[in-house]
Amino acid sequence: MKAMSFEPEQLSREEAHENVKETIENNEVALFMKGTEMLPQCGYSRKALGLIGQHRDDVATVNVLTATEAYREKLSEYSGRETIPQTFVDGEFVGGSDILERLDDSGDLAETLEV
Amino acid sequence: MNADEVAAIIEREIPDATATVTTPRDPDDDRHYAVDVVSPAFDGKSLVDQHQLVHDALGDHLTRDIHAIELTTSTPE
Numbered sequence: 001m002k003a004m005s006f007e008p009e010q011l012s013r014e015e016a017h018e019n020v021k022e023t024i025e026n027n028e029v030a031l032f033m034k035g036t037e038m039l040p041q042c043g044y045s046r047k048a049l050g051l052i053g054q055h056r057d058d059v060a061t062v063n064v065l066t067a068t069e070a071y072r073e074k075l076s077e078y079s080g081r082e083t084i085p086q087t088f089v090d091g092e093f094v095g096g097s098d099i100l101e102r103l104d105d106s107g108d109l110a111e112t113l114e115v
Numbered sequence: 116m117n118a119d120e121v122a123a124i125i126e127r128e129i130p131d132a133t134a135t136v137t138t139p140r141d142p143d144d145d146r147h148y149a150v151d152v153v154s155p156a157f158d159g160k161s162l163v164d165q166h167q168l169v170h171d172a173l174g175d176h177l178t179r180d181i182h183a184i185e186l187t188t189s190t191p192e
């Protein structure tokens with residue numbers, strides 16, 4: 001049994017790039033985060049997960065820690081930035097955890113997440 | 116990179132911007148910043164575009180020297 005470790009298996013650059021494309025295109029709500037739904041590894045990623053989770057239970061999450069640089073590189077082609085987390089709805093970049101919070105404050109989050 | 120440098124870059128790059136940069140977690144944490152930017156340049160822009168202006172202003176510093184920012188943007192009253 002593989003020892004339980006927080007060191008995620010590393011993906012190749014190509015796998016990470018393909019994962020970005022496939023996850024964005026094939027899911028209504030996609031969240032690229034540090035860590036997993038079970039074990040978020042960063043406060044902002046946990047915050048984004050919590051905010052989205054209030055409205056959707058079908059968010060596709062990707063743990064960018066399996067290939068951080070490759071994920072940043074490919075994600076910036078879609079969002080124009082390399083910071084994590086990043087949220088996409090119907091293939092469109094929505095924002096990081098700060099934007100999700102602003103949308104939550106203004107009561108527009110549900111609509112943005114197309115509930 | 117300290118908070119003043121972050122504020123200086125933003126104010127240099129974004130027209131008539133006032134940037135307030137603080138460390139939300141602990142004072143000597145120089146990698147996670149709360150950044151508030153007020154500028155007429157945000158007028159009429161969507162939330163994402165407003166944030167994009169700040170991300171572009173910080174360029175490579177973001178993720179290399181600055182680990183993460185919590186961003187709030189607004190136009191002057």
